[in-house]
Amino acid sequence: MSKILRKRELAPKICEMVVEAPRIAHKAQAGQFVVVMAEETGERVPLTIADFDRGQGTITLVVMVVGASSLKLSRLKAGDELYALIGPLGIASDIEAFDTVVMVAGGVGTAPIYPIARAFHDRGCRVVTIQGARSKELLFWCDQIASVSDEHILTTDDGTAGRKGLVTEPLHELLQQDTQKRIGCVYAIGPAIMMKFCSRTTKPFGVKTVVSLNSIMVDGTGMCGGCRVEVGGQTRFTCVDGPEFDGHLVDWDLLLSRQKVYVTHEGCALERATQEISVAR
């Protein structure tokens, strides 16, 4: 159970894993996630189901190394087993028949955007994807994204690929040019700060904006309350009420501050994990 069948590097510090998980693959829908433990002493880490193959009974996870737990996950090899894999969790994306949807992917947000873009594409919507990263080498799955997009805009902060600049610039232009109001919905997934600014960009246009929040989680089943966020002044649990919410209503500052609760712990854990790895070598 939960064996890693294939693994490859997509970019520096970003890897893709194809995991054997027939039950989850059978159920998975765009927008849902799993909780993963690399080992018995590990943390419970939420990761989006970036792809699934019901026939093969596999799901695909994309992990970006940001701290100790993601580092440990990224060190697993094909043939290794995950200690725990739980899912599919969260509410699936609502794939409405919009005329046009704009999908904005920031960094590792490309992974969760892909299955949702594909679902809209399959539904017959016109899909415009803006895929951004800091630099060319950090872009991944471009062909895959292109295959489910009617229009595919690349941006990099340093201009090494696509347009130079942030994803919010083409987003703003698209909305400005949309005089016929064909864009029914904007999806923005990536770092919290990027989702915040995308929501700010779309707000004046009054276009529905969906974001997928990455709050810190433990159980992923609505039991602990650790993932709570405020949306429209109400406390919601990301794992069971989300992870998708209306970006115009999210209290971004709260999300950002709650994500930083463990910064000192994280530094300590990362140092230890790095040491362990160098000793193991």
Place this chain on the structure above:
Amino acid sequence: MTEPKKVGSTRVPMGEQPAEQRIHNFDEVPLGYTPQQAQVEAQRCLQCKKPKCVTGCPVRVDIPGFVGLVAQGKFVEAAQKIKQTNCLPAVCGRVCPQESQCEALCLLGKKGDPIGVGRLERFVADFEREHGEIKLPPKAASTGRRVAVVGAGPAGLTLAGDLIRLGHEVSIYEAFHRPGGVLVYGIPEFRLPKAIVAAEVAYLEGLGVAIDVNQVIGKSITIDELFGQEGFDAVFVGVGAGLPQVMGIPGENLGGVYLANEYLTRVNLMRAYAFPRYDTPVVRGNSVCVVGGGNVAMDAARTARRLGAEKVYILYRRSREEMPARAEEIHHAEQEGIIFRLLCAPTEYLGDDKGMIRQVRCQEMELGEPDDSGRRRPVPKQGCTFTLDVDMAIIAIGAGANPLLTRSTGNLTLNRRGYIVADANGRTSRPGVWAGGDIVTGSATVILAMGAGRTSATDIHQWLCTGHSARNGAASADWNTQAAAQ
């Protein structure tokens, strides 16, 4: 061995780790009786003809029976006697609120200390386990019937143990990566060592119960699928009351404000106390306030103390008499220097510019007229407020019904508060589905959850034996006809 003393009016004291030592570790607080202490304590029992103590026990443990065996030094027999009605004595001996159950009604309590029923129960169960005396009981011949159990808490584990012995095939599905329910994620190691729960689980596995962890029923598999593709004949739902309650006051979502479930799960199940050997972190407050007055609040407060907090306040809106926690926990908490601020309630948490909690503002209360629960209602005392400097808060004001499973299951009647409606036998509105434990009663006790598991097991057995099955949505009579033909 010294000559046993005459029937005394005082209980044989049980050793415990001194408070100043135990606040630096997570080892169990009470050390348990020695065989000799147990015998002396047991010999105090009057062996009443009409034992009142038994009527105080929700599962009617034969208390004089097992205590009499302890008095004779027959410890393993005593454990087996208890297990006729209570399959988790090592757990119940530690966590039952004995002072309001069995021990409350003990005749000796009228003049002196009641018999230490819990201590003796714990002693014999530990003795049996530590001496490798646990034997697998005989199992009835296979019936070919299959029962799925959702949730590996005390209700589900008890039911599984009963049904497997009656010859049914039993599979437990548990959402977490470790079975045990609140016993592993909620109740701390210093009160209930996890090795005890693990031994109970291993015992069930030894009997042949399959435990499938990491399966969130309602998400990974639905109840319909348990009957359909998974081919079960009956399902028992024992998912507990896993939904934390909040007060809805300002600042509740600040960093460093935990709901007790998260705090305890991080520390107990994920072992954040051993961070960074275990990867899960937890905030270590220096000045901590815990809101609530039940077992959960005591556990959270004592945990925070062990994780280095200098000051730990319990903020409880009623008075000492109304505190629902076990007497022993309140006593232990006091010994450990927990500061009780009674008759007050938080009204706001105040944070710093980084969004971390720094203060809690409180309202003093006084007791007014009795409410629905018969307890006097706390009412705010005009103009009496105060502020405490805290760097962490833990909210332990109760639990509700987690809707994850019930929302995904059709034909299941819920009450107004979202709990599953079940009859005295645990039958729900949906044929073939039973429910018991906290998901039916709301947060209660381990022993009541176990009792519910046992009642449902008996009823499920009857139901299956009369040829019923909810497999593929229809009752099948094949097994019935076979049985009748025999």
